[in-house]
Amino acid sequence: xxxxxxxxLLVAVAAAGAGTAALARKAPPHxxxxxxxxxxxxxxxxxxxxKPTVTTPAGVTxxxxxxxxxxxxxxxxxxxxxAPDTTTPAAPAPAQLSHALGVTASDAPGGGFxxxxxxxxxxxxxxxxxxxxRSQDGHDLRIDDAGGIAQQTxxxxxxxxxxxxxSVTLAPGTYRIYCTLHLGMEKQLTVQAG
Numbered sequence: 001x002x003x004x005x006x007x008x009l010l011v012a013v014a015a016a017g018a019g020t021a022a023l024a025r026k027a028p029p030h031x032x033x034x035x036x037x038x039x040x041x042x043x044x045x046x047x048x049x050x051k052p053t054v055t056t057p058a059g060v061t062x063x064x065x066x067x068x069x070x071x072x073x074x075x076x077x078x079x080x081x082x083a084p085d086t087t088t089p090a091a092p093a094p095a096q097l098s099h100a101l102g103v104t105a106s107d108a109p110g111g112g113f114x115x116x117x118x119x120x121x122x123x124x125x126x127x128x129x130x131x132x133x134r135s136q137d138g139h140d141l142r143i144d145d146a147g148g149i150a151q152q153t154x155x156x157x158x159x160x161x162x163x164x165x166x167s168v169t170l171a172p173g174t175y176r177i178y179c180t181l182h183l184g185m186e187k188q189l190t191v192q193a194g
Contacts, residue, residue, distance in 0.1 A: 097123030097194040105139040115185040123194035130165045133157040139179045
């Protein structure tokens with residue numbers, strides 16, 4: 001049995017060698033037609049040159065003259081965070097400043113009196129000031145500029161009397177609003193251009 005296997009092995013090796021030898025033989029040279037057999041205007045086309053091939057370790061055969069190198073693959077995911085907005089937002093249009101002011105005199109919890117304003121900033125120009133007394137005592141009202149000069153005065157308004165509205169023209173600046181009858185009843189008013 002050993003001889004039979006050896007003989008079979010020798011036959012297989014010989015057959016494989018014959019196949020390799022057949023592949024190694026050159027093909028017959030290409031026959032060229034003599035010029036007298038070419039039709040008029042026919043140009044002889046040459047076969048393209050044989051391009052070498054390369055086999056990679058993975059067993060892939062490539063043609064180096066047509067192979068392109070792929071772009072490198074990033075190793076980290078792309079940053080998808082949007083860039084911060086660096087533009088400065090447009091400033092909003094300045095709000096129209098009011099020219100109306102409410103002033104209220106009232107009793108403070110625990111005794112005393114309080115003066116309160118409906119707003120602390122007005123636009124310059126003609127102002128309408130409404131004075132209300134909700135206190136149990138009478139109060140007057142005075143508006144002085146920063147130099148202490150009276151801009152408008154209200155006579156004493158009795159307790160819970162009907163409100164009194166007066167007009168006054170104020171230029172930009174800081175003003176003191178206060179009751180001359182009771183110390184501590186005082187507020188500051190700012191008038192801005194507008």
